[in-house]
Amino acid sequence: MSLLLQVLLLCHVAIVASRLIILPNDADEEWCASVNCAESEMCVMDTDVNVVKCLAPTELSKLLQKQVSDPRHQTAGHQQHRRQESSHTENHCTRSELMRMGGRLVKWFSDVHSKEAGVDHSLKIHSVACRADVGWMFNQWDGNNDGLLSMNELRPLERGGNEPCVKEFIDMCDDMVVDGAISIDEWCDCFSFSDDLRHEPPCHKAKHNVDPHLLGVFLPRCDMEGFYKSEQCHEGHCWCVDRYGREFDKSRVQNSLPDCGQYASDLTEKDIAFLKARM
Incomplete structure:
Protein backbone atom coordinates (compact mmCIF):
# COMPACT_ATOMS: atom_id res chain seq x y z
CA MET A 1 0.00 0.00 0.00
CA SER A 2 1.37 3.45 -0.92
CA LEU A 3 2.27 6.02 1.71
CA LEU A 4 -0.52 8.24 0.41
CA LEU A 5 -3.20 5.62 0.95
CA GLN A 6 -1.80 4.71 4.36
CA VAL A 7 -2.23 8.34 5.38
CA LEU A 8 -5.72 8.61 3.94
CA LEU A 9 -6.92 5.49 5.68
CA LEU A 10 -5.93 6.67 9.13
CA CYS A 11 -9.33 8.25 9.74
CA HIS A 12 -12.90 7.81 8.54
CA VAL A 13 -12.79 11.40 7.30
CA ALA A 14 -9.68 13.40 6.43
CA ILE A 15 -9.95 17.17 5.77
CA VAL A 16 -7.15 18.74 3.75
CA ALA A 17 -6.74 22.50 4.01
CA SER A 18 -10.42 22.90 4.96
CA ARG A 19 -11.40 22.23 1.36
CA LEU A 20 -11.25 18.54 0.48
CA ILE A 21 -13.12 15.82 2.32
CA ILE A 22 -11.64 12.40 1.50
CA LEU A 23 -13.04 9.00 2.41
CA PRO A 24 -12.32 5.35 1.52
CA ASN A 25 -14.38 3.93 -1.31
CA ASP A 26 -16.52 1.91 1.15
CA ALA A 27 -17.63 5.00 3.11
CA ASP A 28 -21.29 4.90 4.06
CA GLU A 29 -21.90 8.66 3.68
CA GLU A 30 -24.83 9.25 1.36
CA TRP A 31 -22.98 11.58 -1.00
CA CYS A 32 -20.21 8.99 -1.49
CA ALA A 33 -22.67 6.18 -2.15
CA SER A 34 -24.22 8.25 -4.93
CA VAL A 35 -21.03 8.34 -7.02
CA ASN A 36 -20.24 4.62 -6.58
CA CYS A 37 -16.43 4.73 -6.63
CA ALA A 38 -14.41 1.72 -7.75
CA GLU A 39 -12.48 -0.30 -5.18
CA SER A 40 -9.17 1.38 -6.07
CA GLU A 41 -10.56 4.93 -5.90
CA MET A 42 -11.22 7.43 -3.11
CA CYS A 43 -14.39 9.46 -2.68
CA VAL A 44 -13.56 13.18 -2.65
CA MET A 45 -15.79 16.22 -2.03
CA ASP A 46 -14.58 19.71 -2.88
CA THR A 47 -16.39 21.83 -0.27
CA ASP A 48 -15.67 25.06 -2.18
CA VAL A 49 -17.96 24.03 -5.03
CA ASN A 50 -19.78 21.03 -3.43
CA VAL A 51 -18.65 18.61 -6.13
CA VAL A 52 -18.24 14.88 -5.37
CA LYS A 53 -16.01 12.71 -7.54
CA CYS A 54 -13.95 9.50 -7.53
CA LEU A 55 -10.18 9.78 -7.88
CA ALA A 56 -7.46 7.21 -8.43
CA PRO A 57 -4.50 7.39 -6.00
CA THR A 58 -2.23 9.08 -8.55
CA GLU A 59 -4.83 11.74 -9.35
CA LEU A 60 -5.51 12.32 -5.68
CA SER A 61 -1.80 12.59 -4.93
CA LYS A 62 -1.39 15.37 -7.52
CA LEU A 63 -4.43 17.19 -6.13
CA LEU A 64 -3.14 16.99 -2.56
CA GLN A 65 0.31 18.22 -3.57
CA LYS A 66 -1.30 21.17 -5.32
CA GLN A 67 -3.35 21.95 -2.22
CA VAL A 68 -0.37 21.74 0.13
CA SER A 69 1.73 24.01 -2.09
CA ASP A 70 -1.06 26.61 -2.37
CA PRO A 71 -0.36 29.34 0.24
CA ARG A 72 -4.06 30.18 0.46
CA HIS A 73 -4.67 26.87 2.21
CA GLN A 74 -1.62 26.57 4.43
CA THR A 75 -3.08 28.46 7.39
CA ALA A 76 -6.27 26.42 7.32
CA GLY A 77 -4.27 23.23 7.03
CA HIS A 78 -2.14 24.20 10.02
CA GLN A 79 -5.28 24.93 12.06
CA GLN A 80 -6.68 21.52 11.14
CA HIS A 81 -3.39 19.88 12.26
CA ARG A 82 -3.70 21.66 15.60
CA ARG A 83 -7.29 20.46 15.96
CA GLN A 84 -6.21 16.88 15.30
CA GLU A 85 -3.31 17.25 17.75
CA SER A 86 -5.56 18.67 20.48
CA SER A 87 -8.06 15.85 20.00
CA HIS A 88 -5.37 13.40 21.15
CA THR A 89 -4.94 15.35 24.38
CA GLU A 90 -8.57 14.87 25.33
CA ASN A 91 -8.25 11.49 27.00
CA HIS A 92 -11.73 10.23 27.77
CA CYS A 93 -10.59 7.01 29.43
CA THR A 94 -8.27 6.54 32.41
CA ARG A 95 -5.34 4.12 32.24
CA SER A 96 -7.29 1.73 34.46
CA GLU A 97 -10.24 1.82 32.06
CA LEU A 98 -7.96 1.33 29.06
CA MET A 99 -6.23 -1.66 30.63
CA ARG A 100 -9.57 -3.23 31.57
CA MET A 101 -10.59 -2.66 27.96
CA GLY A 102 -7.48 -4.50 26.81
CA GLY A 103 -8.25 -7.37 29.16
CA ARG A 104 -11.78 -7.68 27.84
CA LEU A 105 -10.51 -7.68 24.25
CA VAL A 106 -8.01 -10.44 25.05
CA LYS A 107 -10.79 -12.52 26.62
CA TRP A 108 -12.92 -11.98 23.53
CA PHE A 109 -9.99 -12.94 21.25
CA SER A 110 -9.51 -16.10 23.29
CA ASP A 111 -13.21 -17.03 23.26
CA VAL A 112 -13.56 -16.52 19.49
CA HIS A 113 -10.27 -18.27 18.77
CA SER A 114 -11.26 -21.34 20.79
CA LYS A 115 -14.48 -21.72 18.78
CA GLU A 116 -12.89 -21.37 15.34
CA ALA A 117 -11.88 -24.58 13.60
CA GLY A 118 -8.88 -24.94 11.35
CA VAL A 119 -5.15 -24.32 11.51
CA ASP A 120 -3.81 -20.90 12.54
CA HIS A 121 -2.06 -18.91 9.83
CA SER A 122 1.55 -18.09 10.59
CA LEU A 123 2.28 -14.48 11.52
CA LYS A 124 4.66 -12.50 9.38
CA ILE A 125 8.13 -11.88 10.81
CA HIS A 126 7.95 -10.31 14.26
CA SER A 127 10.28 -9.88 17.22
CA VAL A 128 7.81 -9.54 20.11
CA ALA A 129 6.44 -12.70 21.71
CA CYS A 130 2.80 -13.12 20.75
CA ARG A 131 0.17 -15.32 22.36
CA ALA A 132 -1.73 -17.50 19.93
CA ASP A 133 -5.16 -15.89 20.30
CA VAL A 134 -3.79 -12.34 19.92
CA GLY A 135 -1.75 -13.33 16.84
CA TRP A 136 -4.74 -15.16 15.36
CA MET A 137 -6.91 -12.05 15.76
CA PHE A 138 -4.28 -9.91 14.04
CA ASN A 139 -4.55 -12.14 10.97
CA GLN A 140 -8.34 -11.84 10.99
CA TRP A 141 -8.19 -8.05 10.77
CA ASP A 142 -5.24 -7.85 8.35
CA GLY A 143 -7.39 -7.99 5.24
CA ASN A 144 -4.67 -7.23 2.71
CA ASN A 145 -2.10 -9.41 4.51
CA ASP A 146 0.56 -6.69 4.58
CA GLY A 147 1.54 -7.20 8.22
CA LEU A 148 -0.01 -3.87 9.27
CA LEU A 149 -3.44 -3.00 10.65
CA SER A 150 -4.68 0.30 9.24
CA MET A 151 -7.39 2.31 10.95
CA ASN A 152 -9.61 1.37 8.04
CA GLU A 153 -9.12 -2.35 8.71
CA LEU A 154 -9.84 -1.85 12.41
CA ARG A 155 -12.89 0.31 11.81
CA PRO A 156 -15.42 -2.54 12.32
CA LEU A 157 -13.87 -3.25 15.73
CA GLU A 158 -14.38 0.36 16.79
CA ARG A 159 -17.86 0.89 15.35
CA GLY A 160 -19.81 -1.09 17.95
CA GLY A 161 -20.19 1.86 20.29
CA ASN A 162 -20.83 -0.31 23.33
CA GLU A 163 -17.21 -0.01 24.47
CA PRO A 164 -16.26 3.70 24.42
CA CYS A 165 -12.59 2.98 25.23
CA VAL A 166 -11.93 0.60 22.32
CA LYS A 167 -10.73 3.22 19.83
CA GLU A 168 -8.56 4.99 22.40
CA PHE A 169 -6.99 1.70 23.47
CA ILE A 170 -6.26 0.70 19.86
CA ASP A 171 -4.76 4.14 19.16
CA MET A 172 -2.42 3.71 22.13
CA CYS A 173 -1.03 0.52 20.56
CA ASP A 174 0.57 2.58 17.78
CA ASP A 175 3.68 3.39 19.84
CA MET A 176 6.81 1.79 18.33
CA VAL A 177 6.67 3.65 15.04
CA VAL A 178 3.92 6.25 15.41
CA ASP A 179 2.59 6.15 11.85
CA GLY A 180 -1.14 5.52 12.15
CA ALA A 181 -0.84 1.80 11.42
CA ILE A 182 -0.32 -1.01 13.93
CA SER A 183 2.43 -3.51 13.18
CA ILE A 184 2.51 -7.11 14.39
CA ASP A 185 5.03 -6.20 17.09
CA GLU A 186 2.92 -3.25 18.27
CA TRP A 187 -0.22 -5.40 18.37
CA CYS A 188 1.41 -8.28 20.24
CA ASP A 189 3.17 -5.95 22.67
CA CYS A 190 0.01 -3.97 23.35
CA PHE A 191 -1.85 -7.03 24.64
CA SER A 192 1.10 -8.64 26.45
CA PHE A 193 -0.10 -7.78 29.96
CA SER A 194 -3.66 -6.61 29.37
CA ASP A 195 -5.08 -9.41 31.49
CA ASP A 196 -2.13 -9.64 33.92
CA LEU A 197 -1.45 -6.11 35.17
CA ARG A 198 0.07 -7.32 38.44
CA HIS A 199 3.09 -8.61 36.52
CA GLU A 200 3.38 -5.76 33.99
CA PRO A 201 7.08 -4.72 33.77
CA PRO A 202 7.98 -1.05 34.39
CA CYS A 203 9.01 -0.05 30.87
CA HIS A 204 5.95 -1.63 29.28
CA LYS A 205 3.75 0.18 31.80
CA ALA A 206 5.45 3.54 31.23
CA LYS A 207 5.20 3.23 27.45
CA HIS A 208 1.51 2.42 27.55
CA ASN A 209 0.78 5.10 30.15
CA VAL A 210 1.10 7.99 27.68
CA ASP A 211 -0.55 8.95 24.40
CA PRO A 212 2.09 8.19 21.72
CA HIS A 213 0.55 10.78 19.39
CA LEU A 214 1.24 13.75 21.68
CA LEU A 215 3.99 16.03 20.40
CA GLY A 216 7.16 15.69 22.47
CA VAL A 217 6.01 12.73 24.58
CA PHE A 218 8.76 10.36 25.76
CA LEU A 219 8.32 6.73 24.71
CA PRO A 220 10.95 4.52 26.39
CA ARG A 221 12.74 1.68 24.62
CA CYS A 222 11.77 -1.65 26.16
CA ASP A 223 13.28 -5.11 25.81
CA MET A 224 11.25 -8.18 24.91
CA GLU A 225 10.42 -8.76 28.57
CA GLY A 226 9.04 -5.26 29.07
CA PHE A 227 11.99 -3.84 31.02
Missing part, protein backbone atom coordinates in the same frame (compact mmCIF):
# COMPACT_ATOMS: atom_id res chain seq x y z
CA TYR A 228 14.06 -0.81 30.02
CA LYS A 229 16.82 -1.11 27.45
CA SER A 230 20.05 0.54 28.59
CA GLU A 231 20.13 3.33 26.01
CA GLN A 232 17.35 5.91 26.02
CA CYS A 233 17.07 9.06 23.89
CA HIS A 234 14.63 11.95 23.72
CA GLU A 235 14.72 15.41 22.14
CA GLY A 236 18.47 15.66 21.66
CA HIS A 237 19.49 14.00 24.94
CA CYS A 238 20.54 10.40 25.55
CA TRP A 239 21.34 8.55 28.76
CA CYS A 240 21.88 5.10 30.30
CA VAL A 241 19.41 3.38 32.62
CA ASP A 242 19.08 0.10 34.49
CA ARG A 243 16.30 -2.33 33.62
CA TYR A 244 13.90 -0.43 35.91
CA GLY A 245 14.49 2.89 34.16
CA ARG A 246 16.77 4.45 36.79
CA GLU A 247 19.31 6.77 35.14
CA PHE A 248 23.00 6.22 35.79
CA ASP A 249 24.95 9.22 37.08
CA LYS A 250 26.96 11.21 34.52
CA SER A 251 25.65 9.09 31.64
CA ARG A 252 23.58 11.82 29.99
CA VAL A 253 24.94 13.30 26.75
CA GLN A 254 23.59 15.73 24.18
CA ASN A 255 23.34 15.22 20.42
CA SER A 256 25.27 11.94 20.53
CA LEU A 257 24.69 8.35 21.53
CA PRO A 258 25.62 7.36 25.09
CA ASP A 259 28.28 4.79 25.93
CA CYS A 260 26.25 2.24 27.86
CA GLY A 261 28.50 -0.69 26.98
CA GLN A 262 29.27 -1.37 30.62
CA TYR A 263 25.56 -1.85 31.27
CA ALA A 264 24.45 -3.67 28.12
CA SER A 265 25.47 -5.55 24.99
CA ASP A 266 26.64 -3.73 21.85
CA LEU A 267 24.08 -1.76 19.89
CA THR A 268 22.93 -3.16 16.57
CA GLU A 269 22.61 -0.99 13.46
CA LYS A 270 18.85 -1.08 13.94
CA ASP A 271 19.23 0.12 17.54
CA ILE A 272 21.49 2.96 16.46
CA ALA A 273 19.07 4.09 13.74
CA PHE A 274 16.15 3.96 16.16
CA LEU A 275 18.00 5.98 18.82
CA LYS A 276 19.15 8.61 16.34
CA ALA A 277 15.57 9.04 15.22
CA ARG A 278 14.64 9.86 18.83
CA MET A 279 17.37 12.51 19.20
Whole structure:
Protein backbone atom coordinates (compact mmCIF):
# COMPACT_ATOMS: atom_id res chain seq x y z
CA MET A 1 0.00 0.00 0.00
CA SER A 2 1.37 3.45 -0.92
CA LEU A 3 2.27 6.02 1.71
CA LEU A 4 -0.52 8.24 0.41
CA LEU A 5 -3.20 5.62 0.95
CA GLN A 6 -1.80 4.71 4.36
CA VAL A 7 -2.23 8.34 5.38
CA LEU A 8 -5.72 8.61 3.94
CA LEU A 9 -6.92 5.49 5.68
CA LEU A 10 -5.93 6.67 9.13
CA CYS A 11 -9.33 8.25 9.74
CA HIS A 12 -12.90 7.81 8.54
CA VAL A 13 -12.79 11.40 7.30
CA ALA A 14 -9.68 13.40 6.43
CA ILE A 15 -9.95 17.17 5.77
CA VAL A 16 -7.15 18.74 3.75
CA ALA A 17 -6.74 22.50 4.01
CA SER A 18 -10.42 22.90 4.96
CA ARG A 19 -11.40 22.23 1.36
CA LEU A 20 -11.25 18.54 0.48
CA ILE A 21 -13.12 15.82 2.32
CA ILE A 22 -11.64 12.40 1.50
CA LEU A 23 -13.04 9.00 2.41
CA PRO A 24 -12.32 5.35 1.52
CA ASN A 25 -14.38 3.93 -1.31
CA ASP A 26 -16.52 1.91 1.15
CA ALA A 27 -17.63 5.00 3.11
CA ASP A 28 -21.29 4.90 4.06
CA GLU A 29 -21.90 8.66 3.68
CA GLU A 30 -24.83 9.25 1.36
CA TRP A 31 -22.98 11.58 -1.00
CA CYS A 32 -20.21 8.99 -1.49
CA ALA A 33 -22.67 6.18 -2.15
CA SER A 34 -24.22 8.25 -4.93
CA VAL A 35 -21.03 8.34 -7.02
CA ASN A 36 -20.24 4.62 -6.58
CA CYS A 37 -16.43 4.73 -6.63
CA ALA A 38 -14.41 1.72 -7.75
CA GLU A 39 -12.48 -0.30 -5.18
CA SER A 40 -9.17 1.38 -6.07
CA GLU A 41 -10.56 4.93 -5.90
CA MET A 42 -11.22 7.43 -3.11
CA CYS A 43 -14.39 9.46 -2.68
CA VAL A 44 -13.56 13.18 -2.65
CA MET A 45 -15.79 16.22 -2.03
CA ASP A 46 -14.58 19.71 -2.88
CA THR A 47 -16.39 21.83 -0.27
CA ASP A 48 -15.67 25.06 -2.18
CA VAL A 49 -17.96 24.03 -5.03
CA ASN A 50 -19.78 21.03 -3.43
CA VAL A 51 -18.65 18.61 -6.13
CA VAL A 52 -18.24 14.88 -5.37
CA LYS A 53 -16.01 12.71 -7.54
CA CYS A 54 -13.95 9.50 -7.53
CA LEU A 55 -10.18 9.78 -7.88
CA ALA A 56 -7.46 7.21 -8.43
CA PRO A 57 -4.50 7.39 -6.00
CA THR A 58 -2.23 9.08 -8.55
CA GLU A 59 -4.83 11.74 -9.35
CA LEU A 60 -5.51 12.32 -5.68
CA SER A 61 -1.80 12.59 -4.93
CA LYS A 62 -1.39 15.37 -7.52
CA LEU A 63 -4.43 17.19 -6.13
CA LEU A 64 -3.14 16.99 -2.56
CA GLN A 65 0.31 18.22 -3.57
CA LYS A 66 -1.30 21.17 -5.32
CA GLN A 67 -3.35 21.95 -2.22
CA VAL A 68 -0.37 21.74 0.13
CA SER A 69 1.73 24.01 -2.09
CA ASP A 70 -1.06 26.61 -2.37
CA PRO A 71 -0.36 29.34 0.24
CA ARG A 72 -4.06 30.18 0.46
CA HIS A 73 -4.67 26.87 2.21
CA GLN A 74 -1.62 26.57 4.43
CA THR A 75 -3.08 28.46 7.39
CA ALA A 76 -6.27 26.42 7.32
CA GLY A 77 -4.27 23.23 7.03
CA HIS A 78 -2.14 24.20 10.02
CA GLN A 79 -5.28 24.93 12.06
CA GLN A 80 -6.68 21.52 11.14
CA HIS A 81 -3.39 19.88 12.26
CA ARG A 82 -3.70 21.66 15.60
CA ARG A 83 -7.29 20.46 15.96
CA GLN A 84 -6.21 16.88 15.30
CA GLU A 85 -3.31 17.25 17.75
CA SER A 86 -5.56 18.67 20.48
CA SER A 87 -8.06 15.85 20.00
CA HIS A 88 -5.37 13.40 21.15
CA THR A 89 -4.94 15.35 24.38
CA GLU A 90 -8.57 14.87 25.33
CA ASN A 91 -8.25 11.49 27.00
CA HIS A 92 -11.73 10.23 27.77
CA CYS A 93 -10.59 7.01 29.43
CA THR A 94 -8.27 6.54 32.41
CA ARG A 95 -5.34 4.12 32.24
CA SER A 96 -7.29 1.73 34.46
CA GLU A 97 -10.24 1.82 32.06
CA LEU A 98 -7.96 1.33 29.06
CA MET A 99 -6.23 -1.66 30.63
CA ARG A 100 -9.57 -3.23 31.57
CA MET A 101 -10.59 -2.66 27.96
CA GLY A 102 -7.48 -4.50 26.81
CA GLY A 103 -8.25 -7.37 29.16
CA ARG A 104 -11.78 -7.68 27.84
CA LEU A 105 -10.51 -7.68 24.25
CA VAL A 106 -8.01 -10.44 25.05
CA LYS A 107 -10.79 -12.52 26.62
CA TRP A 108 -12.92 -11.98 23.53
CA PHE A 109 -9.99 -12.94 21.25
CA SER A 110 -9.51 -16.10 23.29
CA ASP A 111 -13.21 -17.03 23.26
CA VAL A 112 -13.56 -16.52 19.49
CA HIS A 113 -10.27 -18.27 18.77
CA SER A 114 -11.26 -21.34 20.79
CA LYS A 115 -14.48 -21.72 18.78
CA GLU A 116 -12.89 -21.37 15.34
CA ALA A 117 -11.88 -24.58 13.60
CA GLY A 118 -8.88 -24.94 11.35
CA VAL A 119 -5.15 -24.32 11.51
CA ASP A 120 -3.81 -20.90 12.54
CA HIS A 121 -2.06 -18.91 9.83
CA SER A 122 1.55 -18.09 10.59
CA LEU A 123 2.28 -14.48 11.52
CA LYS A 124 4.66 -12.50 9.38
CA ILE A 125 8.13 -11.88 10.81
CA HIS A 126 7.95 -10.31 14.26
CA SER A 127 10.28 -9.88 17.22
CA VAL A 128 7.81 -9.54 20.11
CA ALA A 129 6.44 -12.70 21.71
CA CYS A 130 2.80 -13.12 20.75
CA ARG A 131 0.17 -15.32 22.36
CA ALA A 132 -1.73 -17.50 19.93
CA ASP A 133 -5.16 -15.89 20.30
CA VAL A 134 -3.79 -12.34 19.92
CA GLY A 135 -1.75 -13.33 16.84
CA TRP A 136 -4.74 -15.16 15.36
CA MET A 137 -6.91 -12.05 15.76
CA PHE A 138 -4.28 -9.91 14.04
CA ASN A 139 -4.55 -12.14 10.97
CA GLN A 140 -8.34 -11.84 10.99
CA TRP A 141 -8.19 -8.05 10.77
CA ASP A 142 -5.24 -7.85 8.35
CA GLY A 143 -7.39 -7.99 5.24
CA ASN A 144 -4.67 -7.23 2.71
CA ASN A 145 -2.10 -9.41 4.51
CA ASP A 146 0.56 -6.69 4.58
CA GLY A 147 1.54 -7.20 8.22
CA LEU A 148 -0.01 -3.87 9.27
CA LEU A 149 -3.44 -3.00 10.65
CA SER A 150 -4.68 0.30 9.24
CA MET A 151 -7.39 2.31 10.95
CA ASN A 152 -9.61 1.37 8.04
CA GLU A 153 -9.12 -2.35 8.71
CA LEU A 154 -9.84 -1.85 12.41
CA ARG A 155 -12.89 0.31 11.81
CA PRO A 156 -15.42 -2.54 12.32
CA LEU A 157 -13.87 -3.25 15.73
CA GLU A 158 -14.38 0.36 16.79
CA ARG A 159 -17.86 0.89 15.35
CA GLY A 160 -19.81 -1.09 17.95
CA GLY A 161 -20.19 1.86 20.29
CA ASN A 162 -20.83 -0.31 23.33
CA GLU A 163 -17.21 -0.01 24.47
CA PRO A 164 -16.26 3.70 24.42
CA CYS A 165 -12.59 2.98 25.23
CA VAL A 166 -11.93 0.60 22.32
CA LYS A 167 -10.73 3.22 19.83
CA GLU A 168 -8.56 4.99 22.40
CA PHE A 169 -6.99 1.70 23.47
CA ILE A 170 -6.26 0.70 19.86
CA ASP A 171 -4.76 4.14 19.16
CA MET A 172 -2.42 3.71 22.13
CA CYS A 173 -1.03 0.52 20.56
CA ASP A 174 0.57 2.58 17.78
CA ASP A 175 3.68 3.39 19.84
CA MET A 176 6.81 1.79 18.33
CA VAL A 177 6.67 3.65 15.04
CA VAL A 178 3.92 6.25 15.41
CA ASP A 179 2.59 6.15 11.85
CA GLY A 180 -1.14 5.52 12.15
CA ALA A 181 -0.84 1.80 11.42
CA ILE A 182 -0.32 -1.01 13.93
CA SER A 183 2.43 -3.51 13.18
CA ILE A 184 2.51 -7.11 14.39
CA ASP A 185 5.03 -6.20 17.09
CA GLU A 186 2.92 -3.25 18.27
CA TRP A 187 -0.22 -5.40 18.37
CA CYS A 188 1.41 -8.28 20.24
CA ASP A 189 3.17 -5.95 22.67
CA CYS A 190 0.01 -3.97 23.35
CA PHE A 191 -1.85 -7.03 24.64
CA SER A 192 1.10 -8.64 26.45
CA PHE A 193 -0.10 -7.78 29.96
CA SER A 194 -3.66 -6.61 29.37
CA ASP A 195 -5.08 -9.41 31.49
CA ASP A 196 -2.13 -9.64 33.92
CA LEU A 197 -1.45 -6.11 35.17
CA ARG A 198 0.07 -7.32 38.44
CA HIS A 199 3.09 -8.61 36.52
CA GLU A 200 3.38 -5.76 33.99
CA PRO A 201 7.08 -4.72 33.77
CA PRO A 202 7.98 -1.05 34.39
CA CYS A 203 9.01 -0.05 30.87
CA HIS A 204 5.95 -1.63 29.28
CA LYS A 205 3.75 0.18 31.80
CA ALA A 206 5.45 3.54 31.23
CA LYS A 207 5.20 3.23 27.45
CA HIS A 208 1.51 2.42 27.55
CA ASN A 209 0.78 5.10 30.15
CA VAL A 210 1.10 7.99 27.68
CA ASP A 211 -0.55 8.95 24.40
CA PRO A 212 2.09 8.19 21.72
CA HIS A 213 0.55 10.78 19.39
CA LEU A 214 1.24 13.75 21.68
CA LEU A 215 3.99 16.03 20.40
CA GLY A 216 7.16 15.69 22.47
CA VAL A 217 6.01 12.73 24.58
CA PHE A 218 8.76 10.36 25.76
CA LEU A 219 8.32 6.73 24.71
CA PRO A 220 10.95 4.52 26.39
CA ARG A 221 12.74 1.68 24.62
CA CYS A 222 11.77 -1.65 26.16
CA ASP A 223 13.28 -5.11 25.81
CA MET A 224 11.25 -8.18 24.91
CA GLU A 225 10.42 -8.76 28.57
CA GLY A 226 9.04 -5.26 29.07
CA PHE A 227 11.99 -3.84 31.02
CA TYR A 228 14.06 -0.81 30.02
CA LYS A 229 16.82 -1.11 27.45
CA SER A 230 20.05 0.54 28.59
CA GLU A 231 20.13 3.33 26.01
CA GLN A 232 17.35 5.91 26.02
CA CYS A 233 17.07 9.06 23.89
CA HIS A 234 14.63 11.95 23.72
CA GLU A 235 14.72 15.41 22.14
CA GLY A 236 18.47 15.66 21.66
CA HIS A 237 19.49 14.00 24.94
CA CYS A 238 20.54 10.40 25.55
CA TRP A 239 21.34 8.55 28.76
CA CYS A 240 21.88 5.10 30.30
CA VAL A 241 19.41 3.38 32.62
CA ASP A 242 19.08 0.10 34.49
CA ARG A 243 16.30 -2.33 33.62
CA TYR A 244 13.90 -0.43 35.91
CA GLY A 245 14.49 2.89 34.16
CA ARG A 246 16.77 4.45 36.79
CA GLU A 247 19.31 6.77 35.14
CA PHE A 248 23.00 6.22 35.79
CA ASP A 249 24.95 9.22 37.08
CA LYS A 250 26.96 11.21 34.52
CA SER A 251 25.65 9.09 31.64
CA ARG A 252 23.58 11.82 29.99
CA VAL A 253 24.94 13.30 26.75
CA GLN A 254 23.59 15.73 24.18
CA ASN A 255 23.34 15.22 20.42
CA SER A 256 25.27 11.94 20.53
CA LEU A 257 24.69 8.35 21.53
CA PRO A 258 25.62 7.36 25.09
CA ASP A 259 28.28 4.79 25.93
CA CYS A 260 26.25 2.24 27.86
CA GLY A 261 28.50 -0.69 26.98
CA GLN A 262 29.27 -1.37 30.62
CA TYR A 263 25.56 -1.85 31.27
CA ALA A 264 24.45 -3.67 28.12
CA SER A 265 25.47 -5.55 24.99
CA ASP A 266 26.64 -3.73 21.85
CA LEU A 267 24.08 -1.76 19.89
CA THR A 268 22.93 -3.16 16.57
CA GLU A 269 22.61 -0.99 13.46
CA LYS A 270 18.85 -1.08 13.94
CA ASP A 271 19.23 0.12 17.54
CA ILE A 272 21.49 2.96 16.46
CA ALA A 273 19.07 4.09 13.74
CA PHE A 274 16.15 3.96 16.16
CA LEU A 275 18.00 5.98 18.82
CA LYS A 276 19.15 8.61 16.34
CA ALA A 277 15.57 9.04 15.22
CA ARG A 278 14.64 9.86 18.83
CA MET A 279 17.37 12.51 19.20
